[in-house]
Amino acid sequence: MERKSKNSLVILILIALVMISWAILHFFVYNGKFKERNAKLKTLSESNAQYDTASLNTQLNQLKAKFAALDSLLAQRKYNIPKELHQSKFYSFLAAQTPGLSDLSYVNMEYLGSAPEGGFTVLKYKLSGQCSFFELWKMIFAIEESKELKKVSNVTFSQNVVFDEDKSPYYFVNFAFEAKVYMSPDDRFTSTKFTENNLRADKIYNIFHPKLRTEIEPNIYELLEVKNAKLLALLPDGAFLMDERGRTYVLAEGDEVYLGFLTRIDRETNSVTFVLNKGGVIETVTIRLLQETDLSPQQETKR
Secondary structure, eight states: OOHHHHHHHHHHHHHHHHHHHHHHIIIIISHHHHHHHHHHHHHHHHHHTTSOHHHHHHHHHHHHHHHHHHHHHHHHSSOBOOBSOOTHHHHHHHHHHOTTOOTTOEEEEEEEEEEEETTEEEEEEEEEEEEEHHHHHHHHHHHHHOSBOEEEEEEEEEEEEEEOTTOOEEEEEEEEEEEEEEEBSSSTTOOSSOOOOOOOOOOOOOTTSOSSOSOOOOOTTOOOOOTTOEEEEEETTEEEEEOTTSOEEEEOTTOEETTEEEEEEETTTTEEEEEEEETTEEEEEEEEBOOTTOSSOEEEEEO
C-alpha cells in the first residue's frame, strides 16, 4: 500500500473514533444532564413570562428618581458621613488646608486608632505643634467645617514667643488636640456628589497676642539707646547725642532710635523728646542739653 493511502486510512480511523466518542458522550454520559438543564430552562421561561416587563421598568425608573431625590437632599446637608474611609485621607485633607505655614510653624500628626461611637466608627488623630494664632484658627475651622464630618476635642493651648534670624519676636501658639473623623458602615449618610464646604476662615481677634510684652527685641541695628543718653549739642540740622557707651549720633526729628523715635527738637528749652514703646508701654522721654557742670544726663520720663 502506498504511503499516501496509508495516511488517508489513518485519518479516516481517527475521524471515526472521534465520532464514536462524541456519540457515546452525547447519548449516554450527558444525555440526562441535557434533559435536566432543558427542563430548568423551560421552567424559568414559563416563570419569566408571568412578569410584566413594562411594569418592572416603570418601578425601576420610580426607584431611580427617588434615589436621585434622596441623594440630592444628602448633598445639600452641611455634613456627610462617608463610608469606609482610609486613615491616610485625613493626612491629605490636612496637607491641603495648611499649604502656607510659615518657616517657624510646624504640625505633627499621630494616628491613634479607631473606635465605635454612636453607631459609627471614629478615626482618631493627635495633632500638635506650633504656629501663629491665625494659622491655628484656619486649621481648626477647616476641620470643624469640612463636608465629611470631623470634630476637634481635648484641646490645650499655650503662648510661645519665637524669634527669627533677625531676633524679631513672633507670638505663636503651642497646641495639642485630638481630631475625630467619622465614617459609617453603609452609605446612608453620604451623597454620590461630593462638594466641599467653604473652608475660608474669617480673621478673629488674637487672644494670645499680649498687650504688654515682657520681652524687648534686641538692638541689632545699633540705634541710639535713649536710656542714660546725653544731649551734647543742638545743631542747625539736628541734635548731637551720646549714649552710655560713648557712641555719638546726629539725629533729626523723626529719626528712629532703639524702641522709638525722636519726635521733637526744642531749641527754646534746649531739649529733645523721644517716644518709646517698651513692650506695649508708651513712654515720653525728654533729655535736656548737658551743661558743663552736669555729671549725669538730665532726663524726664512720662508714661
